[in-house]
Amino acid sequence: MHYTFDFGWLLEYWPVLLKGIGITVELTLVGGVLGVSLGVACAWARALGPGWLRPIVTAYVEMIRNTPFLIQLFFIFFGLPALGIRMNELEAANLAMVINLGAYGCEIIRAGIQATPKGQFEAGASLGMSRIQTFWHVILIPALQRIWPALSSQIVIVMLGSAAVSQIAAEDLTFAANFIQSRTFRAFEAYFVTTLIYLALAVLLRQLLRGVGWTIFPRRGAASRAR
Amino acid sequence: MSLIEITEVKKRFGDNEVLKGINIDVEPGEVIAIIGKSGSGKSTLLRCINGLETIDDGSISVAGAQLLPDEIHLKALRLKVGMIFQQFNLFPHLTAGRNVMLSQMVVKKTPRGEAEAMAKKMLERVGLGHKFDAYPDELSGGQQQRVAIARALAMQPIALLCDEITSALDPELVNEVLAVVKELASEGMTLLMVTHEMRFARDVCSRVVFMHQGRVHEIGPPGEVFAEPRTPELKQFLGML
Numbered sequence: 001m002h003y004t005f006d007f008g009w010l011l012e013y014w015p016v017l018l019k020g021i022g023i024t025v026e027l028t029l030v031g032g033v034l035g036v037s038l039g040v041a042c043a044w045a046r047a048l049g050p051g052w053l054r055p056i057v058t059a060y061v062e063m064i065r066n067t068p069f070l071i072q073l074f075f076i077f078f079g080l081p082a083l084g085i086r087m088n089e090l091e092a093a094n095l096a097m098v099i100n101l102g103a104y105g106c107e108i109i110r111a112g113i114q115a116t117p118k119g120q121f122e123a124g125a126s127l128g129m130s131r132i133q134t135f136w137h138v139i140l141i142p143a144l145q146r147i148w149p150a151l152s153s154q155i156v157i158v159m160l161g162s163a164a165v166s167q168i169a170a171e172d173l174t175f176a177a178n179f180i181q182s183r184t185f186r187a188f189e190a191y192f193v194t195t196l197i198y199l200a201l202a203v204l205l206r207q208l209l210r211g212v213g214w215t216i217f218p219r220r221g222a223a224s225r226a227r
Numbered sequence: 228m229s230l231i232e233i234t235e236v237k238k239r240f241g242d243n244e245v246l247k248g249i250n251i252d253v254e255p256g257e258v259i260a261i262i263g264k265s266g267s268g269k270s271t272l273l274r275c276i277n278g279l280e281t282i283d284d285g286s287i288s289v290a291g292a293q294l295l296p297d298e299i300h301l302k303a304l305r306l307k308v309g310m311i312f313q314q315f316n317l318f319p320h321l322t323a324g325r326n327v328m329l330s331q332m333v334v335k336k337t338p339r340g341e342a343e344a345m346a347k348k349m350l351e352r353v354g355l356g357h358k359f360d361a362y363p364d365e366l367s368g369g370q371q372q373r374v375a376i377a378r379a380l381a382m383q384p385i386a387l388l389c390d391e392i393t394s395a396l397d398p399e400l401v402n403e404v405l406a407v408v409k410e411l412a413s414e415g416m417t418l419l420m421v422t423h424e425m426r427f428a429r430d431v432c433s434r435v436v437f438m439h440q441g442r443v444h445e446i447g448p449p450g451e452v453f454a455e456p457r458t459p460e461l462k463q464f465l466g467m468l
Contacts, residue, residue: 117314117316119312119314120316122279122310122312122316123312123316123317123318124330125278125279126310126312126379127309127329127334127379127382128302128305128306128330128334128335128382129334130298130302133334137318137329137333138318138329141320142318142319142320145320217320218320218362219319219320219362219364
């Protein structure tokens with residue numbers, strides 16, 4: 001083996017990497033916030049919503065969970081223009097990630113809602129709250145608390161899965177890595193550095209999500225202890 | 228006109244008829260204990276009055292308002308009658324104070340300051356003014372149940388339904404909850420309580436309802452019901468046979 005490692009290209013290409021990191025972070029934040037919001041709405045619809053809405057949401061969830069992310073992305077970016085719906089590559093990437101996390105998030109959050117003791121719904125009702133008010137003020141936060149670790153993992157998975165958006169030329173971190181290795185032919189070094197950056201991003205994201213959990217769930221373990 | 232009028236109420240779960248035509252009229256300020264074996268329909272009756280179960284036949288009215296199973300009528304009814312549950316059902320993610328404030332702000336649109344003042348007042352009333360900022364899991368069962376009572380009182384109901392509110396408590400915690408209920412009774416609150424606390428029923432209640440197999444089997448002042456039960460079922464229930 002006569003390969004000589006050379007990381008000298010970093011001096012020249014770090015702005016490209018930085019831009020890629022920026023796009024990946026942006027995709028993750030937008031995808032995370034909007035995806036979880038969509039997931040909450042769909043979980044409500046599937047667990048507690050009106051009967052006519054449930055099959056529609058179920059169809060969406062199963063459609064997304066049983067097809068590849070890459071195909072969903074291609075469909076949005078290359079397929080939808082046939083219907084006159086045109087987006088640039090970043091908009092398409094954002095939309096694909098929101099739709100994807102929305103479906104997986106739905107199932108995770110629904111589990112949290114369905115584990116709610118019946119008494120919580122009855123207490124809300126007996127105080128005169130409507131079903132929606134009870135869901136929003138009483139059920140949702142403890143439900144999210146129950147499944148927060150699982151939901152956090154899913155958000156990290158979606159962040160890592162965002163590497164696929166480089167395939168529609170959204171200039172994320174993976175796009176940057178491909179670009180650098182095609183210019184420098186330093187494939188090992190380029191993907192090695194990229195791997196480390198993804199690893200760091202994932203660790204940071206987990207910490208961030210843990211922090212978010214500490215903020216919105218004031219009582220650790222309270223939801224599981226309440227009967 | 229009585230405050231609560233329960234007329235020929237029937238309730239079925241599948242093939243099982245749990246309530247077979249219940250008639251009870253409750254006057255303002257009355258304290259009524261509902262006793263009976265498990266499965267006799269006591270809790271179901273209470274849950275029907277608050278619209279947590281729909282009735283199959285008959286009618287229930289509270290202060291002239293009919294119980295109808297749509298959200299507007301249910302809300303109007305639930306603003307008149309509060310309910311306390313066996314399992315407390317406090318909201319685990321909110322402090323005691325916020326538990327008492329929530330429905331005032333959400334349902335009655337009471338401004339935060341007013342809701343907070345009311346919550347403080349109601350927590351004082353149940354002897355827990357100092358626990359305003361405590362979370363439910365930091366409170367004993369008895370304290371949690373008193374917060375639940377404060378939460379119901381903050382909506383200023385004209386009657387309270389208590390569904391075995393001391394059954395989930397350790398024996399030494401039962402009295403602090405019953406003391407609060409007794410205080411409410413002496414202040415003239417109308418109370419309907421399903422209970423196994425016979426001594427409490429005897430001392431505090433104006434009437435006792437004995438339910439058996441989905442019917443009101445005996446009803447009367449506690450003196451009569453406990454001292455001179457007329458039916459063998461009640462005698463057996465009271466351990467006199």
